[in-house]
Amino acid sequence: MTAHELDRAEAILAAALDLFVERGFHGTSVPSVAERAGVAAGTIYHYFSSKEALVNALYKQWKAQIASQVVTGFPFDKPAREQFRVIWERMAEFAIAHPKEIAFLELHHHGSYLDPESRQIENQLIDFGVEMVKRAQAEQVVKALPAELLVEFVDGAFLGVFRAALEGRLPMTKAMMMDAERCCWEAVRA
Amino acid sequence: MTAHELDRAEAILAAALDLFVERGFHGTSVPSVAERAGVAAGTIYHYFSSKEALVNALYKQWKAQIASQVVTGFPFDKPAREQFRVIWERMAEFAIAHPKEIAFLELHHHGSYLDPESRQIENQLIDFGVEMVKRAQAEQVVKALPAELLVEFVDGAFLGVFRAALEGRLPMTKAMMMDAERCCWEAVRA
Amino acid sequence: MTAHELDRAEAILAAALDLFVERGFHGTSVPSVAERAGVAAGTIYHYFSSKEALVNALYKQWKAQIASQVVTGFPFDKPAREQFRVIWERMAEFAIAHPKEIAFLELHHHGSYLDPESRQIENQLIDFGVEMVKRAQAEQVVKALPAELLVEFVDGAFLGVFRAALEGRLPMTKAMMMDAERCCWEAVRA
């Protein structure tokens, strides 16, 4: 692909992201994506075989990116407390830098238009979290509850706070996010 | 209205709830609601003036019901720890009894098709939580963080756990929900 | 039929007349007629077998009435000038007393929903006019042009003036209509 083509594909993806977040998958028309991207409607079909392919591309792109941001260079040798902080902090940084993308991933979680590949990626981070929790439980620094429960709890708490920030009910700042992190650690620690 | 008419209105609301949860507002067609409700498409318009009126009716009905379940006979004189448990327990009972309804309220939170009345109801429970938290903070039994933050944290954690149960990754039992409750109290207590 | 039934039928006809004039046949719904008549939608079908039957009933009723008003006690023995004045005057009186009815007949002239019987009545007055003109032409008091032409000319002129009055561009008064009558006689006289 040439640089020009990449630009167009990016413009389409960016426009689609905006609109999918604003109006949802079914509420977003392909022509509206084209218009916001500054291309003709037909052009979208040079880059994506269908509207579904477009959501799936977006979904995979950002799921992969967030997973990479969390996992890359993860301090597997540090204590659980520190690991917890790192995961939360990296997600917070990502969320503050890419709020729309997180909102998109949340909103389209489990949409019937996601293909099997996207579905597989869906739980990647949750699975990573479960591994971390189990390790910490082995060291008895985290509560002896089902690891899944703790992870879903943490994930939910994080998203609850993030969503409130997105909707303006809380400041979207790292300090606020790290306040929440300290609360959350108390929830899971042994 | 006769009993028969109430039945039909109920059938339509129930069918719409199912489908709105499965496919979202824009992904659900009025004829598909009619089919599932066992009525003709036109009949829906005898009971609801538009598809939007239908979502809003559902939204208000269940938002009001969950608020009533939490607030009715609330033990305002008990200690904060007990109040927290009561709120969580009542929401858990509601969620276990009406999982689809909770999923519906979550999914349609902030939809552009919600009317001003629905929007007003939206934050009723959050506001109630904020009041409770502030009272508890006055007694120094809860962390001195912004009350909004704590409430959104709790709400998020609850929903994270509930959603995992809904999707089969956790058991949808009261015991599990109350395990989460204990975690959550540790997150917010002073 | 009882008096009560006649009342209902009249109320339906009156409501239908209003709405057919305001919005036309296809633009008027049966429920809207029912509402304005103060009856239930189904009730209309006790009196008229269909929406088409309803327009046709109205059409025949008023076409007959206007013809009767013009023809009853017509001075067949008076001079043509006087006969012309009488026809115009009677139509003017009718039009001033029943402007909506005239507008209705005009608007629905030649509608595809008129039945054969209504169509037959359509030209009754025109035919009467043609007879009168031919008689007057035999006496050479009216121009020796095709009788049809003169009659349609007169009819058109009458309606043009009436419509302007209906729309408020001219006063709906007998004096004004009789001014027009004098003009019109000059148009047709020999």
Add this chain to the structure above:
Amino acid sequence: MTAHELDRAEAILAAALDLFVERGFHGTSVPSVAERAGVAAGTIYHYFSSKEALVNALYKQWKAQIASQVVTGFPFDKPAREQFRVIWERMAEFAIAHPKEIAFLELHHHGSYLDPESRQIENQLIDFGVEMVKRAQAEQVVKALPAELLVEFVDGAFLGVFRAALEGRLPMTKAMMMDAERCCWEAVRA
């Protein structure tokens, strides 16, 4: 626009004109217009944003055209008798060349679906006529009646004769129309 596109827009306008004249605005469905124009139903919405936009486009197009035909190169310096003849003759020529268009303008006069712009154009020709009549009245060659009355009279007479010709009750010929013109002049002359 390419020639091809213009063709399609023209085909749609022509089909719509036919059907609006035959069945009225509300009696004409968009698919029926599409079928007669030989295009798909959706295509109509590339050229006209709605069914209302379509009638309004037609209305403005032909109202403008008839006004232009009457007014362009109008002999403002000729005597009133000659001016009257010119107006009538030009309208007759237009009516004979475009009978459906005149019928359309008549039928849709004052339809509730006409937009403000169309409404403004509506009385353009009537206003022109009023000006001409007032000038002629100043010279005392035309009756000293309200100018509006004379103009509506003439307009009505013209349309009455035209409509009879359209419906086959009179020959649609210029000779016939000019016979009517002579009658009409006698109606208005002083």
Add this chain to the structure above:
DNA sequence: CATGAATGAGTTTTCATTCAT
């Protein structure tokens, strides 16, 4: 008789997708 809930065909309109240019 009178009602008005129910029906389902039909209306206007949108939109994912294709394809000639």
Add this chain to the structure above:
DNA sequence: TATGAATGAAAACTCATTCAT
């Protein structure tokens, strides 16, 4: 490759008519 006109299926909604009450 890029376009955007064209398509036609499907959406939301309306309405003439029927029929159980």
